[in-house]
Amino acid sequence: MELITGQRFKRTSKYIRAVIILTGLAVLLVFLLFASLVLFSKVLGAPPLAVPQSTLFYSDDGEVIGENDNGQKRYWVNLADISPALIDATIAVEDRQFYTHNGFDLKRIAGAVVADIRAMSKVQGASTITQQYARNLYLGHDKTWNRKFNEAFYTIRLETNYSKKEILEGYLNTIYYGHGAYGIQAASQYYFGKDAKDLTVSEASMLAGIPKGPSSYSPFLYMEHAKKRQKVVLLAMANEGMIPEKMVNKEIGRQLVFNRGHKTSDRKAAPYFQDAVKQALKTQLHLDESTVEMGGLKVYTTLDTKEQEIAEKTFSDVITETSEIQAALVAMNPKTGEVKALVGGRDYELTPYNRAIQAIRQPGSTIKPLLYYAALEKGFTPSSTLKSELTTFSYDNGKSSYTPHNFNHQYADSEITMAQAIALSDNVYAVKTHLFLGEKALIDTVRRFGLETKMAHVPSLALGTSGVRVIEMVNAYSMLANGGKEVKPVFIKKVENHKGEVIFEQQTENKQILDPAPAYVMTQMLTGIFDKKLNGYTKVTGSSIASQLTRKYAGKSGTTETDSWMIGYTPQLVTGVWAGYDNPKNIAVPAEKRYAKDIWAQFMENSLEDKPEKKFKESKNVVGVYVNPENGKLATEYCPVKRLTYYVKGTEPTEVCTEHLAESKPHKKAPKKSENGTWYKRLLNLWGD
Known part of the structure; x- marks a missing residue:
């Protein structure tokens, strides 16, 4: 009996050592794989951050007279030009460990796995801000292993080659806030008619809750759901010490004044003039079509909006509606050619x-x-x-x-x-x-x-x-x-x-x-x-x-x-x-x-x-x-x-x-x-x- 027990013990010890060795090898392999990916991402260099952005056209006095977009209104702004309340709200609700992790929140991933197993379905996400940014820049939202691997790879590349500030700025400028508004500047203008830097805590907490489900948490579609989501954001901010707890109910109860519309008009001003500007961008500056249309340019033109309005009004005043005749006008500054x-x-x-x-x-x-x-x-x-x-x-x-x-x-x-x-x-x-x-x-x-x-x-x-x-x-x-x-x-x-x-x-x-x-x-x-x-x-x-x-x-x-x-x-x-x-x-x-x-x-x-x-x-x-x-x-x-x-x-x-x-x-x-x-x-x- 003792001999048999000893043999079993030796056999068990052997299995344990094997498991430990295999586990160690697996960990080492994972570490080497991860190190290789990091090294490879360094060799590849920084991935491009180009995203479709609205090109804006300005008159000579700085007034926006029109824009180009591909259905995605997006106006890039620096992190310094975004309200600190919006930055805090986003980090609190989306990725509390953003400044400390290296692209992946392992603790959050483990918690999400446990929650999914208990519910026998996917009920909790674990994507960090960096992962979401990688997905928005380079990938679709299909749920395949290939997409998940690429997301992980691009996440590593972003974290390896860009600072946290650059990643956060890029994320806030690319995330979708619903109603065709991409990025926080477009969202701020659409929902509240103001720039992102001017958002209050109540406005910021409302907007920060929308990206989780733009169609579900839009205050224009489902105000009740939007307010509940806003409360989640405010509580998260309080838990992180970003705002006092007593502010939560106060900000939830604050009456928000919505705008529902972008600063840029759907009907662009001086359309013939803008066509001439686009042609000049291509022929004089040698910019390609995609850059002109979606390159996020700011084009400061020579147009005098007052004179343009006078010209258009004069046409309608002088030419009778029943006439089929056409006309054209050009007015220039003879000294500069403007x-x-x-x-x-x-x-x-x-x-x-x-x-x-x-x-x-x-x-x-x-x-x-x-x-x-x-x-x-x-x-x-x-x-x-x-x-x-x-x-x-x-x-x-x-x-x-x-x-x-x-x-x-x-x-x-x-x-x-x-x-x-x-x-x-x-x-x-x-x-x-x-x-x-x-x-x-x-x-x-x-x-x-x-x-x-x-x-x-x-x-x-x-x-x-x-x-x-x-x-x-x-x-x-x-x-x-x-x-x-x-x-x-x-x-x-x-x-x-x-x-x-x-x-x-x-x-x-x-x-x-x-x-x-x-x-x-x-x-x-x-x-x-x-x-x-x-x-x-x-x-x-x-x-x-x-x-x-x-x-x-x-x-x-x-x-x-x-x-x-x-x-x-x-x-x-x-x-x-x-x-x-x-x-x-x-x-x-x-x-x-x-x-x-x-x-x-x-x-x-x-x-x-x-x-x-x-x-x-x-x-x-x-x-x-x-x-x-x-x-x-x-x-x-x-x-x-x-x-x-x-x-x-x-x-x-x-x-x-x-x-x-x-x-x-x-x-x-x-x-x-x-x-x-x-x-x-x-x-x-x-x-x-």
């Missing part, structure tokens, strides 16, 4: 086609200032005269001919000055000038003005028959307004990435492209379209809107059968307006022919209403003298009309007007023959270009 307002069509929801930057349309007579600038550089002056009469021009070595017509087929049948020709928009004068300079001269000049669209080498180019974009023309006029300096349309002032790092900041250069003297002379000539002193065989083309204007403007209108334009400026603002049909057809309704002018006048007046009136900066190489606008000669005291006109120094007139020397005093001139036409011809003058 686009302050942009309207690409009457209704973005109906058609996002951006006519301000995409459509190529005939500019009509708005091309003439560029032609006459080239003429000024070649020796022409505002007093240069050419005969305005019906003329047929031969070109292409006599193989082709071209006969331009003035509006309403009216001509002076005598010589007129360049200053009067541009004010009356005389087409014959323009074509004569174009052919005198040579067809290549205008094309070379428009390239200097920044126009890139294809131009035809034909006489009619002087009348704007080759298409251009609205934004190109506004940019070209900006160079006249700023004294000839290079300028390009600017939509973006600064861009920050999701970390708050500045990745782009606009730099303005002041490269001189045009001669400032003829540029100033050209500007002064363009003020003539509103000045009745330049009336001749017809009225100046700005006469129909001159009564609406309260300050000095330079500008030019343009009209073709299918397109209506008005572009004009002050030293502070240059604006171009186009109106026409998307599928080009004749603009037959007289009121529609006036849309571009009326929109321009109302927009400029309202936009500049509270701004000081500034004078165009005079170049040192110009001189102003009074001339008789009919012949461009120096005016005398006997001339009935005299107008201050500017010239490049050395080109001003020296010949004195002698037409009125015999008269003792001025008297009204007899109307020209062309002005004695029928009443309907005089009425049609109001809609000339």
Whole structure:
């Protein structure tokens, strides 16, 4: 008996030693496996923390005007910009040992296993904040062994390569709080209409309870469940010594004021402008589509929200609802090129086609200032005269001919000055000038003005028959307004990435492209379209809107059968307006022919209403003298009309007007023959270009 017992004891001892050895080997193996994973995670380096984040667009005064998201509204904020109450509430209810464990709470895991065994089902979770963060970043929520292994691996990688602060910040910025709000900043804005840093204890405890079950604990869906969950959070905070126990009932009973909505509007402001901004992000900054759409960028634009609102309101006020005509507007700061307002069509929801930057349309007579600038550089002056009469021009070595017509087929049948020709928009004068300079001269000049669209080498180019974009023309006029300096349309002032790092900041250069003297002379000539002193065989083309204007403007209108334009400026603002049909057809309704002018006048007046009136900066190489606008000669005291006109120094007139020397005093001139036409011809003058 004793022998048998001893053998059994030896056998039992052997089994025990075997179990101990095997257990030790297993522990060692687990330790080695864990150490290998840690070492491997170190070798692999930090896993990327990139998550889809809303890209926000700001106006020039810092107001949010829109955002891009993929259905997940998420705005990344630093841990320092999150309420300490929210941080405490989250740690208390989600992971009390967060600051002490290495990614896994073994005690909590063991407790969860026991609880699950007792209930014969999974009733208690044991995931730490790091594990949840790993799941949110890289994995789905399927319950497979492969997913659990990957979750554990990514948890180790996060803990090995990032600090607790970085992990907590990332978690709070990625966790789902329901109703499309991802991250605490989006949740704070949606539920309470405030930033995460401003959350109170009661608000923080309500939000901290939602991630456990966003659809079950939403106060907008189940307030009773949400309040019970809030109490659990507050009790957890009290147990951890984060708040006094007496605060629990006080905070539970506190009345919460909900917001239910994000700060960013569902209808984004200035949608055509924002499309242009996105295009600029891709073409100028070379950002890919995913970064633009979901990269968490903060894009600070040039948009002036007041001017944008004025532009959109003016469109609706001027254009009748029944009209099918389209229109576009671009307003720029001529010194910097910053686009302050942009309207690409009457209704973005109906058609996002951006006519301000995409459509190529005939500019009509708005091309003439560029032609006459080239003429000024070649020796022409505002007093240069050419005969305005019906003329047929031969070109292409006599193989082709071209006969331009003035509006309403009216001509002076005598010589007129360049200053009067541009004010009356005389087409014959323009074509004569174009052919005198040579067809290549205008094309070379428009390239200097920044126009890139294809131009035809034909006489009619002087009348704007080759298409251009609205934004190109506004940019070209900006160079006249700023004294000839290079300028390009600017939509973006600064861009920050999701970390708050500045990745782009606009730099303005002041490269001189045009001669400032003829540029100033050209500007002064363009003020003539509103000045009745330049009336001749017809009225100046700005006469129909001159009564609406309260300050000095330079500008030019343009009209073709299918397109209506008005572009004009002050030293502070240059604006171009186009109106026409998307599928080009004749603009037959007289009121529609006036849309571009009326929109321009109302927009400029309202936009500049509270701004000081500034004078165009005079170049040192110009001189102003009074001339008789009919012949461009120096005016005398006997001339009935005299107008201050500017010239490049050395080109001003020296010949004195002698037409009125015999008269003792001025008297009204007899109307020209062309002005004695029928009443309907005089009425049609109001809609000339």
